[in-house]
Amino acid sequence: MFLHGTSQINAAGHLEIGGCDVTELKAKYGTPLYIVDEELVRQRCREYVSAFRASGLKFQVAYASKAFCVMAMCRIADQEGMSLDVVSEGELYTALQAGFPAERIHFHGNNKTLDEIEMAIDAKIGCFVVDNLIELQLLGSVAAEKNVRVQILLRVTPGVEAHTHEYISTGQIDSKFGFDIGNGSAFEAVQLAMEQSHLELLGVHSHIGSQIFEVDGFELAVQKVADFARRIDQELGFQFKVVNLGGGFGIRYVEGDTPLEVAQYVKAITDAVKTHFSGWSSETPEIWVEPGRSIVGDAGTTLYTVGTSKDIPGVRKYVAVDGGMTDNPRPALYESKYEAMLANRANEPVEETVSIAGKCCESGDMLIWDLELPKVERGDLLAVSCTGAYNYSMASNYNRIRRPAVVFAHQGNSDLVVRRETLQDIIGNDMIPERISKEPVLK
Structure with a gap:
């Protein structure tokens, strides 16, 4: 992955953005996480x-x-x-x-x-x-x-x-x-x-x-x-x-x-x-x-945590992350292309080619096809670069997935500028009409 702006790999082999180790950002804010340089x-x-x-x-x-x-x-x-x-x-x-x-x-x-x-x-x-x-x-x-x-x-x-x-x-x-x-x-x-x-x-x-x-x-x-x-x-x-x-x-x-x-x-x-x-x-x-x-655009990076994987011999290996088309719909909409790296193991050599899948209930929820990475393990952190433009703007609650937090990273400090949505936020505008709430529940 090409490193933009202040991004660099530190002595621990972790991606840093704005002087902030992304593994520490994950621990503090969770994932998916939009990080802005x-x-x-x-x-x-x-x-x-x-x-x-x-x-x-x-x-x-x-x-x-x-x-x-x-x-x-x-x-x-x-x-x-x-x-x-x-x-x-x-x-x-x-x-x-x-x-x-x-x-x-x-x-x-x-x-x-x-x-x-x-x-x-x-x-x-x-x-x-x-x-x-x-x-x-x-x-x-x-x-x-x-x-x-x-x-x-x-x-x-x-x-x-x-x-x-x-x-x-x-x-x-x-x-x-x-x-x-x-x-x-x-x-x-x-x-x-x-x-x-x-x-x-x-x-x-x-x-x-x-x-x-x-x-x-x-x-x-x-x-x-x-x-x-x-x-x-x-x-x-x-x-x-x-x-x-x-x-x-x-x-x-x-x-x-x-x-x-x-x-x-x-x-x-x-x-x-x-x-x-x-x-x-x-x-x-x-x-x-x-x-x-x-x-x-190139000041934004989205950080994900790797979850499950599916290896189809002779075809491809799917690796799923904890986000997807809800926080980045551009690949599904425009077939947009991105680069990415294992942000917690950035110096390790490439061992496999995988395709990055989102967690939405859509076969089209794919973020990156045929990405070369070290051997991917559950819990790894995947950083997708150049997600600063239109990703947060177009984010949705499809499948009632919560929209991510956004942090600004600058000179070793991180500041939350948009908090992660809560489950209460998801239902915050929902209303049950009185006539429905009084209907008996069928058993």
Whole structure:
């Protein structure tokens, strides 16, 4: 397993994260356990901020909280000078309860409810990213009722899709998100937004994909957005103050993944902005981006305890752990790949190839296929790397399994930031109607 951030193997042959021996973390907090390398999270935040400062452009780096949203993470994002994007009332509430400055919160989503819109307006958040005409009209109406002026970006689809090493220039009409530039709906949305007296249009937002390892797609997206911005200037006499280019910056999950350094992504984007907005725009727009996975992804490790195993001669050996698709649904959803090691016997030589199974009652609950490890024994600790993004966010109570605890490890100290769910938590929202509770029990 590739060691990220502060991770290292100590003299006892145990994995250490943030100066904390994971065998001690297991003894203190139990497993499954999400362990976050706080120093690496802060380093990633600083890499983005310093790279944009070097560009000389005005900017905001907004942490995409959907990747991992807990109060402690919101507090770190604030401390590191980040803005924050949220997609629901739950994420917004988490940020506000953590004390995150509302004026640096951006609200995304393709179906914001009336309650969410009112909550966000009352909190005086910095910006809404408007996704469709119904939302545009609803937001304008609510803002008028409250007699406030609300800042917005319009989400547009620039006709570029990028994933890993590939990008495609396409009409990109078939998406649930945003206004399409190519078919004219984005132009219409700008016109309508300009007519709304209680909405202040700052500019546009675009997002081209995820887990991107190259800069070509970002550069092409900047060009297409700049061409659209020039048309708006020429035909409507309006210049965008802000261009948000979204996220999608990749990380290394397994051997063969080759993401670029943060500074390389940022330089490519800012250079493209300077090139394509020069000569016609009176002022280069402020650039916003929204990294999520690349802030927290490789800073997270999930620790499991090995339980049972099943050896099928000539086929494979299954090794089961005390978690699975409830704490990491990504392999089942996306066939995502991960690396792992025996964290309590990290220096021992490889002896067998096994496949790591979860404990859920689903044949598809497999975390890793064909993993080379030392001879695995019941009670061993398995550490799966790069689980910081989307794992906690997507965790569920399938089979009524309790969601794990989350700890931040930093300079030899560990801090609980999310407690492990209790059995009482599992039934905490359950109710038995009185008419059922009075029914006799059949014997």
